[in-house]
Amino acid sequence: MYDREMDRVTAFVLAGGKSSRMGVDKAFIQLGGRTLLDRALELTGAVASRVQILGSCEKFGSYGAVVEDEFPDHGPLGGIHAALRVSGTDLNLILAVDMPFVDKRFLEYLTESAEHGTALVTTPRAEGRWQPLCAIYRRDFAKIAEEALRADKNKIDPLFSQVELRVLEEAELTQKGFPSEMFRNLNTPEELEAVRRI
Numbered sequence: 001m002y003d004r005e006m007d008r009v010t011a012f013v014l015a016g017g018k019s020s021r022m023g024v025d026k027a028f029i030q031l032g033g034r035t036l037l038d039r040a041l042e043l044t045g046a047v048a049s050r051v052q053i054l055g056s057c058e059k060f061g062s063y064g065a066v067v068e069d070e071f072p073d074h075g076p077l078g079g080i081h082a083a084l085r086v087s088g089t090d091l092n093l094i095l096a097v098d099m100p101f102v103d104k105r106f107l108e109y110l111t112e113s114a115e116h117g118t119a120l121v122t123t124p125r126a127e128g129r130w131q132p133l134c135a136i137y138r139r140d141f142a143k144i145a146e147e148a149l150r151a152d153k154n155k156i157d158p159l160f161s162q163v164e165l166r167v168l169e170e171a172e173l174t175q176k177g178f179p180s181e182m183f184r185n186l187n188t189p190e191e192l193e194a195v196r197r198i
Contacts, residue, residue, distance in 0.1 A: 009091040009111050011044035012067070012083040013037065014076055014133060015055035016097060025059065026098045026186065036186075037063055040097045047107045048093060052086075054079035071149040076133055077156050081149060084142035091115060096133035098185040106178050110136055110168070119166035120144075126170050126180035132156040134183060 015027040015037060027037035037053070041064060044051045052065045060066050067086050069078040080094055091114050093107065114122035114136035123135035144159050170180055 007049050008089065008115060009048045009093050009136070010083075010087045010089045011048035011051045011093040011095065012054050012079070012087075013040045013044055013051065014079045014094060014096045015053050015060050016076075016079075027055070027060065029098075029186065031100055031186075036097045036100055039100055040095055043102065043104060043107065044093060044095055046104045047111060050088070052083070054083055054094075074149050075154045077145055077154050077159075078149060080132075080137060080156070081142055081145040084137060084139050084145065087139055090138050092137050092139065094133060094135055094137060096185060098187070099134055099183060100186070101182045101184055102134055103182065106182060109176060109178070110134075113166055113168060114138075117166045118164060120163040121160060122166040122168070123160070124168040124173060124183065126173060126183050130157050130160065131183045132160075133185075 016025070027035060029036050031039065037060070041051060041053070052067050053060045053063060054067050054069070057066045057068055067079075067082050069082045070085065071078040071081060076096070083092055083094060091111065093111065095102065095107075110122060110124070120138050120141050121132075121135060124131040141159075141163065144162055148154070148159055173180065
C-alpha cells in the first residue's frame with residue numbers, strides 16, 4: 001500500500017569514492033551477501049519514496065538516480081550541498097553508505113523529529129560525536145554549505161554553530177532503544193572482518 005508519509009522526505013545515499021584503506025569503493029563492499037550500497041538503498045527506500053545516490057554517474061548509474069557534486073573533491077559536504085540543490089522536498093535524509101547498522105525504526109524517528117520542529121539540521125550525537133552523515137537537512141542548509149565550499153572549507157560540524165539544530169542526544173537515543181553502536185561505520189579491512197564474524 002502506498003504510504004503518503006514517505007513523500008515528506010527525500011533520501012540521499014552518500015556513496016563516496018574509493019577508500020584508500022579498503023582498496024575499493026565502500027559502496028561495493030559485500031556484507032551479508034549484498035553490497036553496502038544495495039543495503040543503504042533498501043533501507044532509505046523504506047522511509048522515503050524518492051531515493052537518490054550521491055556520487056559518480058559512471059560508477060553508480062546502474063543502481064538508480066545519481067546526483068553528482070557541483071563542488072567535486074570537497075568530501076561529504078559537497079554531496080550534501082548537491083543533494084539539497086536538487087531536492088524537491090524541504091526535509092532531506094542523508095545517509096552514508098558505510099553505516100550499515102542504522103535501522104529503519106531510527107530513520108523514521110529521525111524524520112519525525114525533524115518534521116515536528118523548525119531546525120535546519122536534525123542530527124544525532126553519540127559517543128560525543130556528531131553524526132552528520134545520518135541526519136536530516138532542510139533545503140536552506142544548501143546556502144550555508146555553498147558559502148563554506150566556496151571558501152574551501154569542507155568540514156560539516158563547524159557549520160552547525162551557524163544554524164538552528166535539533167540534536168538527538170545519546171540519553172534520548174538510549175531511552176528510545178537506539179544503541180550508539182548503530183552509527184559505527186566501516187573504515188578499515190579489520191573493522192569489516194570483525195563485523196563479518198558477528
